[in-house]
Amino acid sequence: MTEFWTEIYNFAQTTTTRIGIKLLTDYGQLEPDFKADGSLVTQADKWADREIQNAIYDHFPSHDVLTEEGSHVFSGAEWCWVIDPIDGTTNFTRGIPIWGISLGLVYQGMPIFGYVHFPNINQSFHGYWYGNSQSDRANGAFLNNIPIHTSKDNPSNNHFFNICARSTAILQSPIPCKIRMLGVTTYDFLSVANGAALGGVESTPKVWDLAAVWSIVQAAGGVFVNLGEEVPFPLQAGEDYGDRSYPTLVVSRPELISTFKPLVEFLGKR
Template sequence: MPVFWTQVLDFAQTTTHRVGDRLLDDFGQAQAQEKADGSLVTQSDQWADEELRNAIAQTFPDHGVVSEETEHIFPGTDWCWIVDPLDGTTNFARGLPLWGISLGLLYQGTPVFGYVHFPPLRQSFHGYWRGDSGLEMPTGAFMNDRPIHTSPDDLSPNHFFNLCARSTAILQNPVPCKIRMLGVSTYNFLTVAAGWTLAGVEATPKIWDIAAVWAIAQAAGAIWTPLESNPIFPLQPGDNYSQRAYPTLVVSRVDLIEMFLPLTASIGVKRYGMG
């Protein structure tokens, strides 16, 4: 593995685990406040955001940073980290042990590496996605350093389809498998990457919800299907990503798109104020 990628992986692992250990002390005890978009934030989110941004600045001083809590304008640097300091804040604040820390590394506006750590579960996912970058880099997706891949299974009533809270209108239609709602965008899609579920949908994820898992899921063989016509990546320097949402369907096999995509017709861009 090239030295740069060894440094990237070591940094992501060490930093998210250090921050995660500290967040465990506040788990289930933090007081949450409502942000303008209706989502929750705690002092733990803000502390973790600052810790992660400072760590990136010290280790990769030439890299830019976009984060959920503070930095929303995409910089003009070749390399940029996208930070979600605490994905699943509602779970975290209410004492449900499903929340994580997400770091995505973008090259020229497109994710090429992702690392997501879930402290209560002791699960860490990472992956490399070369795409069209031309970079010399590793390949593959991993959970706790073991390779993962999407499920080859056929659709059945005993497989899972993950929804988010804003996609429940899907349930007006017959759904061909069991439903799960996890409350964490990253984990929703990572369960597809790991082969545990066949598909997942998110109606209003922001860029920090998807940057890391975009690389991991595709490296694991998942099919990423945006639910709007405009491409997500590359991100554009100078653009503000604080209010943009990216409705997305992720499936384990390309032939499942035709099974799940019709169900998502109820997820409208205008309905959620995304256009």
Template sequence: MVDGLFWTDILTFAADTSHRIGAELTEKFGKLTAVRKADGSLVTEADQWSDREISRAIAQAFPDHGILSEETSHIFPGNDWCWIIDPIDGTTNFTRGIPIWGISLGLLYKGTPVFGYVHFPWLRQSFHGYWYGDSGLTGPTGAFCNGEAIRTSDDEPSLNHIFNLCARSTAVAAQPDFPCKIRLMGVASYNVLIVAAGAALGGVEATSKIWDLAAVWAIIQAAGGTIETLEPNPMFPLTVGKDYGDRPFPCLTASRPELIEVFRPWVQFIGDQVCEKYGL
């Protein structure tokens, strides 16, 4: 169905595009003022510029691929192949001069992610991975940071290990005897990727959007970890023609599948609250 050259082209494109965009964004890092969108998230002129540039590059390199992006089109298209773009994941960090922010590109096949690339310019870290599931696709495998293979941790939870929260899940930390140390990075993709890299054992995201998760969904699984929804509906495959602009995805990341049920009792109430609020 696809050959090795296809995947080489995909990786080269994702790396070249995100690094080019990242180099431009570093010139504006910490220098722009954000405005609040209708959904409460922040946006700057840099987000919008990055979105346009990435979309233009995809259209030129892969004219038969669809695009769903945070700042432009939220409708999932009918193309077999579709890129999901987060032009700046971590806009608050970006505007406040905090160096954890990145550019996220996820490639979906028939509605499910099979490749992800996330570049953090200021940290000089670039993550990518391949995960084919039951798609029938074949190709390179594994997860990588700066070209080096990464794997999740096999450790058991302890107070010497990290569990990530998002800004809307801080109530988790108020529970006594939580089995890990708590951290907040402020960037959904980075929260998942440090689990993929073995630095954390898990994390919870309350209202992440599809562009926060598409790329890292492939990378975390390629690294040996997993993401599970905290709602009754599966995350993937996405539905053609559906608007994902206001659709939250409460989810739990773990370094291995067995830890999902260890962490779930501590965080399921976050998913229940989101489901009730948004009618999921």
């Protein structure tokens, strides 16, 4: 690992650990407010957002930030962090332990590094993704610094497929796995990366839900399938991503696209 990537990793680890320790004191204790889109936000979300932004600007003054609770406009900066200070705010407010802090690093509009820390369950995922090119930089995905890979299994009633609350209509489809609803976009997709699930679908994820896991899932062997007309990446300079959703399917390997996509692709047409 080069000195630059060591610095990136250490920053992400240190920052999310520090933020997570404070958030654990607020976990299950705060009353949320409603945002314009109906999602929840707490003072903890806003505090964590400010803390992460300030840390980024202090350590990487040439980098920009795009965040759920702050600026939604991509400036076109060569390096940009896309952050979700608490992914799974509903779980966080209701005392359900799966929620995380998500940091994605974007280079020229494309995610190439992701770090997601889940304080309550003591799991930290990170990964590097340089695409399928013959790069001298190695792709890699890790859980608590141990390499992870997607499952090579075939679907069965003993395997999992994750859905979100807005995609329950697919329960009428013959999904060839057990269904799970975890309530956290990043964890839905990361459970595919570490082999716990064979696939997952989210009907309304935003770029800050996808930026970190984009690198980790693909480095682990997983595949993103865009179900809508627009693709989330590369980010486009001057675009406001605040109200844009990207219906997304993730599967553990390319061969499963034909199994799951026909059952969920209607979510991209609603």
